[in-house]
Amino acid sequence: MTHETSHIVLETVNLAVGYRSGSSKKTILDRINLKLERGNLVCLLGENGVGKSTLLKTISGVISPLSGDIFIDGTPLYRISQKALAKKISLVLTGTQKPGILKVRELVALGRYPYTGWGGGLSADDHKKIDRALSLTNIDYMAEENVATLSDGQMQKVMIARALAQDSDMMILDEPTAFLDVNNRLEIMHLLKMLAWETKKAILVSTHDLDTAFHTADQLWLATCCLPITTGCPEDLIVQGEIAHLFDHEAFTFDHWSGRFKANFKSVKRIFLVGEDKYHLWTRNGLERIGFKVTNEEAPLKLTILSDRNPRRWSLSFKEECHDFNGIGDLIRFLRSHTLSD
Amino acid sequence: MNALQSKGKTSIFWYLVVVFPVAMTLLFMFNIYLGSVDIPFQEMLRILGRRESVHESWINIIFEFRLPKATTAVLVGAGLSISGLLMQTLFNNPLAGPFVLGITSGASLGVALLVMASYLLAGMLPVLGEIGHWALIIAGCLGASLVLLIILLVSIRVKSSMTLLIIGLLFGSTTGALVSILQFFSDKDEIQAYLIWTFGSLGGLTWDELVVFIPVVVSGLILAFLLKKPLNALLIGESYAQSMGVNVKKVRLMIILTTSLLAGSITAFCGPIAFIGIAVPHMARIILNSGNHRYLTLATIMLGIIVMLLCDTIAQLPGSQYILPINAITSLFGAPMVIWIVLGKKDVRNSFA
Incomplete structure (x- = not known):
């Protein structure tokens, strides 16, 4: 029991978060009972405006909870001073104001703030921590660069290194990848996962990027409007149907097979697809994209991918008609411009 | 990489320990050396060192006029430059200066009331000719303190520093308007005295006043x-600062207090002096x-001293009897400086703070 609790760096009990203005309260999320464990990458998922940022701000002590309790290493949050909290939780936010002429190393060194004296002088130990933060995030090569010259993705890595240098058990990142392109997003998330595993920190990331979260997170926290937060390992949540249930949307549904959201179309036309391996998979993708439902049973509309010669051809038969195509693009163009009704 | 690092550090060290202090000392000596009365350099050093000279009046000139100035x-x-730096960093704005909080406007209003309201408040205040220097200083201090008090109260209430900046600027306009109204009702002698x-002016202070002025500025x-x-x-924003354990509200209050102390007292004692506060931190x-800021604070103070001594040396037009208004010289010097900075850098936001 004691061993188990020592893994938990953060626990919330019946927490309600939101904003106070004067005497009125605006509750955004409530009945929040969460446990954050060391060495895990946790993604807090939810649509824009569901209260992800509010929850993170409350956990990190920026705003106070409306009700309920937050425990950090077993101590109630309100009993921890701001200075002591800085050694427990480090933050990374969506964007950073450009700090001007500052070297990457100097910015990362700011993470040592809670540990240095009034002048901010760095000890040998501080330098060691900074070096480690730089090398863990693979940015040692740009330590002497001016931060003003960095790209958004590089800047975010520097901010993560700064948070690492802060040497806290918990790292909280509020939409750190929101402004980044797909490659940078994946890179940052994998970096975070590696950091969680290697440094045994608890890393909590809010994002609305489901796809990346499924493929990197050790645990998901799903926030939806008016419901308690659902937690679990991503795969469990998918097989239990939680994802499909929580993110139910009239225009999109969650597809268990691909782990992706697919567009819903009002009139679904069935098509019988015969083909193999990648040709089958991507033809199917293309057909679903324009609103067809692909089946493995006989249907009036039948598409066969002819593999007898190279390059392959797509043969579409409908009633007495038959059309041949050289690529998926041609096929889709044809299907979109012709209404082939049953 | 290490070589690069040490090279950058060495050049900063070089500036802070050698270049700036030497320039400061030389300009200080040069500033005392120059004036309407020719005193040989050797003689000046002798006066400074041993308080003795062939001419008794020279000792007087050096100790009672040139040294105080x-x-x-x-x-x-030093005071204006460091205030400018504090404001630029607090507001994350390259155009902020020591006067954005409206402190100077407050001092101006105090002085304007003293100088020009004698017409309105006939009998309550001494007539124009008798307004002493101390009265001007006290009026300036009262005006600056009043605005400081309001700004401090506001800064405890408001969350965003940007709101504070806007309020400070609006204060400036309001007091400016009040001064205009006062001017409208004043006669030309009063207006000239205010003008x-x-x-x-850097030359108006005697040792009596410096005894007060020095400790105030030094504590700032x-x-x-x-x-x-x-x-x-x-530098990376208030949210990050808070997450690292900075008590942002307390620090903001301290910054405002320091700036007000410096900018307020300087304006009260010497009148408004423009541009130094904005230009020097950029330089x-x-x-x-x-x-x-580990290096920038000291560098800004030393560079501020260098620039101010330089401006003062220019203002006293070496070899002539005239002393040009120091506020005009700093602006003449400061404006091109700011323009040069803005044009020289592709992205001002990046070069700033």
């Missing part, structure tokens, strides 16, 4: 030094090629 220039240069005050400078660590944290950043 040079000392005032040093204090004003002369707005020209700024010490406060600024104590703030260099949180100032660095503020320091460009020369050091660093925005790190």
Whole structure:
């Protein structure tokens, strides 16, 4: 029991978060009972405006909870001073104001703030921590660069290194990848996962990027409007149907097979697809994209991918008609411009 | 990589320990050396060192006129520059200066009331000719303190520093309007007396006044030094600073208090002196090629002293009897400086703070 609790760096009990203005309260999320464990990458998922940022701000002590309790290493949050909290939780936010002429190393060194004296002088130990933060995030090569010259993705890595240098058990990142392109997003998330595993920190990331979260997170926290937060390992949540249930949307549904959201179309036309391996998979993708439902049973509309010669051809038969195509693009163009009704 | 690092550090060290202090000392001596009366350099050193000279009046000139003036220039240069740096970092704005909080406007209003309201408040205040220097200083201090008090109260209430900046600027306009109304009701002698005050002057202070002025400015400078660590944290924004354990509200209050103390007292004692506060921190950043307050604080103070001594030397038009208004010289010098910075850098936001 004691061993188990020592893994938990953060626990919330019946927490309600939101904003106070004067005497009125605006509750955004409530009945929040969460446990954050060391060495895990946790993604807090939810649509824009569901209260992800509010929850993170409350956990990190920026705003106070409306009700309920937050425990950090077993101590109630309100009993921890701001200075002591800085050694427990480090933050990374969506964007950073450009700090001007500052070297990457100097910015990362700011993470040592809670540990240095009034002048901010760095000890040998501080330098060691900074070096480690730089090398863990693979940015040692740009330590002497001016931060003003960095790209958004590089800047975010520097901010993560700064948070690492802060040497806290918990790292909280509020939409750190929101402004980044797909490659940078994946890179940052994998970096975070590696950091969680290697440094045994608890890393909590809010994002609305489901796809990346499924493929990197050790645990998901799903926030939806008016419901308690659902937690679990991503795969469990998918097989239990939680994802499909929580993110139910009239225009999109969650597809268990691909782990992706697919567009819903009002009139679904069935098509019988015969083909193999990648040709089958991507033809199917293309057909679903324009609103067809692909089946493995006989249907009036039948598409066969002819593999007898190279390059392959797509043969579409409908009633007495038959059309041949050289690529998926041609096929889709044809299907979109012709209404082939049953 | 290490070589590069040590090279950058060495050049900063070189500036802080050798270049700036030497330039400061030389300019200080030069400033005392120059004046309407020719005193040989050797003789000047003798007067400074041993208080003796072939001419008794020279001792008087050096100790009662030139030394107080040079000392005032040093204090004003240091105080205004560091205030500018504090404001630029707090508001994350390259155009902020010591006067954005409306402190100077407050001092101006105090002085304007003293100088021009004698017409309105006939009998309650001494007539124009008898307004002493101390009265001007006290009026300026009262005006500056009033605005400071309001700004402090507001800063405790408001969350965003940007709101504070806007409120400070609006204060400036309001007091400016009040001064205009006062001017409308004043006669030309009063307006001229006020106008002369707005020209700024480093030469007006005697040792009696310096005894008060020196400790005020020095304590402001010490406060600024104590703030260099949180100032660095503020470079990446208030949210990050808070997450690193900075008590943002307290630090903001300290910054405002320090700036007000410096800018308010300087304006009260010497009149408004423009541009130094905005231009010098930029010069320091460009020369050091660093925005790190660990070096920038000291560099800004020293560079402020250098620039102010330089401006004062220009203002006394070496070899002539005239002394040009110091406020005009700093603007003449400061405006091209700011323009040069803006044009020279592709992205001002990046070069700033």
